[in-house]
Amino acid sequence: MDNVRAHRLSAARGHGRTHSGDERRRVALLKPSTKGPLEEQEDPLSDSMISSRPTSPPTSVRSSTPRPFSPALSTASSTIDPISTTKDLSFLLRPENFHPLPTPTLPAAFLRSPHAPTPNTPLATLLAGGHFHAAASTAVRQLTSLPVSAAPDTIFALYYTRLACLTLVNQTSLAATEAKVLGDLTSAFYTHPITGAHIVPWPLRVLAVRLQALGFGEWRRGIMAYYVLAQDARQEITRARQEAHPEEEALWLSRLHDLGIRVASALVEMGDLESAGRHLRTLQTAGPEDNTRQAAVMEALVWFRVGDLAAARACAERVAGKSEGRASTAAPSSDDGESTREDQDEFSGDITTRILWALSHTAAGAFPVAISAWRALHADFPHDGLVAQNLAVCLLYTGQLTEARGILEGLIDDPEIPAFQALLFNLCTVYELCTERAKEMKGKLIERVASKEPMGSGWGFATTEFKLEPGVGVS
Amino acid sequence: MSRARAPSVGESLKTPHSVSLKVLRLSRPSLAPQTPLPPDSSSPLGLHFSAHASRADPSGSSIRDGFGVGLAPALLLPESFGGAYVGETFACALAANNEVPSGDPREVSGLKVVAEIQTPGAAAGTWVGVGLEGEHEGEEGFEPGASRQWILRLALKEEGQHTLGVTVTYTETGAAGEARTRSFRKLYQFAATNLVGVRTKAGDLPPRAGRGRYALEAQLENLGERGVAIESVSVAPRPPFTSTSLNWDVAGDAARAPVLNPHDVYQVAFILEEGEEKKGEDEEQTPAGGKLVLGQLHIQWRGSMGDRGTLTTGWLTGRRR
Structure with a gap:
C-alpha cells in the first residue's frame, strides 16, 4: 500500500514541475537548500527576486506583468508598513486561491444551536469558541477584501488562521491546496530586503511545511524544509546568545525542539515508523529534561504502534525514570489475557507514566490488568476525557458493553x-454495536454535542465525525 | 481483502425480530493521530488558538504532561474488518440487543447465543462450536434498549475461507402472555491468509569432536498488508541436538528485534549440534532416506498495537553425512 502511495506522490510531483519556466522558483515547493550559514544574503535585485512575482493558479491566464520591486512603483503613504512598499503580496488575496468548504459540513443541529455563531461574530471570538468552520470562512472573507496595500502581518495572520482552521476541521487536503499558493517560503522573496529578516511569521512557516508536503506529495522535501527551518532557528539561538537575550534564546530553543518532534511526526505520517523511533531517540541525548522526556513519550507511542512492545516498555521506563528520578520496575504483562503481578509503582507514578503502562497492558492484550490500570487513573482524574474513554474502549474487549457505553455517554454530558x-x-461505533437504530442514536448524540458550551478546543463537528455513512466496522 | 458479510438466514417470520445481533471485529485498539498547530500561534491581530485545539484529547492531562505531536494516547476502536491472518487470534465482539420499541408490550427472555465455525479444511457442512466469553445465563432484566455482549476468540490455523455462524435464540412474550421461542442465524465470511512465509534450508557443517553439526537457515517473508514486529525466532531442537542462535537476540538487551514491513524478507540462522545423548535412540527416530530430524522453527510476532501471532513449522530435516 505504501508503494502505491509513493507512486501516486511522485506522479503529483511530476505534475507540479510542468509549470512554465518563469514560475518555477515560486511554484516549486522548495529548492534544494544551498543556503549555508556562511553564505551572504541574496542580492535583492537578483534573478530570484525579479521572478518572485504574483503567482496565479496554473489554469488561469496571468495578466499582470513582472513587477520589479522598486520604491518608484509604490504610491503608498508613509503609514504603510515599509515591507509592503517592496513586496507585492496581492497574489495571496485573490478569491480564486480559496475553495468553499464542502457542504453540508456541519449537521443542522450545530447550525440552529443557540451556541452557533452569527455571520458578524468577530474572528477572534470564533477562534476562542472553537468555531473553526465559521472562522475558516470569515478569514477568507477578510483576506479577499483586504486592500492590496495591506500590511503583510495582517495578510499572514489571516492566511495562517485560514489554513489552521481547515486542518482543525479535517479539511487538510483543502488546506494543502491553498498552502501551495504561498510558494517557496525559503525564497528570497520572503526576506526583508534591508534587514534580511524573514517576513513570514514563524507559525505559518512551520504549518506550511506539512501542508505543502501534502499538497505537492513530497514528504521528503517536507522533512528537508523542517531542517531548513531548524537552521534558521539555530542562527537565531546563536544571535540571541550573543546579544544576551535569554528569553529569545529560550523561545528559539523551544522552537528548535518542536521542529525535531515535527520531523518525527512527518515520518509517522509517511508510514516510516522505525525511522521516527530512531529519530526520536536522537532527541533524547541532550537538552532540557522536559524535552527529552517528551521525545521518550512519543517514542513509546511509536513503538506501540509498530507492535514492538519491548522497545515501547523500555521508553516507558525511561520516562518513569525521568519523572521519578529513579528507574521504575513495573512488570510487563506477559501474555494475551494472562496478567502477571501488578506492580504498585504503576499506580503511583505521574499521570504520563501511568498512561504509558496502561497502554502497555492494553497492547499486550492483558485487558483485565489494563482495565484496572485505567480505572485507577479514572478514579484519580475523573474529568480526564482521555483516561475515561480509554477505559471504555478496554471494557469492550472484556464484554462490558453496557458499562463502556455509559462511560462514553457520561463524557458527552460532562460540562x-x-x-x-x-x-x-468510539461512541458512534458502540451505537452501531448496540442497536439497529444506530442512526437515530447518532442523531440524538449530535443534538447533545451541539448543546455543549463552546470551548476553544473546537465546537461543531462535521457529519463525517458521526459515522453517518454505512459503517464497515460493525455488521 | 476479507470482509464480514452478513446474510441473514432463517428470517422467515413475518414480524421483525425483537433482538438484533451485531458483530465488531476486535483487533487491538489503535492510537488516534494528531497534528497540533505550531506552539506559539497567537498573531498580531489577536487571533489566538487554544492550546487544546487539534489535540486528540482536549481535556487536559496529555498537554500537561507533554504527549507530543503525531500520535495521541487516545485509543480508537477498530475502524474496519482488516486482514485475518493465519497464526493470529481472530477476536470479535458479539452484541445481542433488545430492539423492542418503548411502549411495545413484548418482552424478551431466555436469550441464548451460539457460535460455530466452518474452517476451510473441514468437510463441507461441518460446523464446530466456538466457546464465547461472557456469562449472561440466568441474568435478569433484558429491558428494551439493553445489550448483552460476548467475546469470541478463534486461533486461525488454516489459510482460506472461514464462515462464522451465530445463532440467536430467545423467548418472546406478547401482551396476552403468550410465549414463543424465536431464533435467527447470521453468517459472516472472511478469508484467512498467510502473514509470515517461511522458507528453510539445512546444510551440514564439518563435525566437531566427532559430533554432527548443521546450519539451519530460514527466510521469513512478510506476505501480508501490514507490518510485523518479530518478537522471537527460535528452534526447538529434537534430541540429541542442541540449538544456538546466530541472530539479533545474541546481542542481549540492547538489540532491537527486526520489524518486517510488507514484502520484507529477513534471514535467520541457527547452528544445531549433536549432544551427548546416545546415538542409538536417535537412529530409531531417523526417517527413511538418510534424513535427520533437527527440530522445529518457532516464530512469534506482534502486529500494529500488539496483536500477537505465532507459527511453528513442521519437523525440519538435515541430510546425514
Missing part, C-alpha cells in the same frame, strides 16, 4: 469535558 473526535468515533 467540563469538550467533545473530541476519538470520543465521538
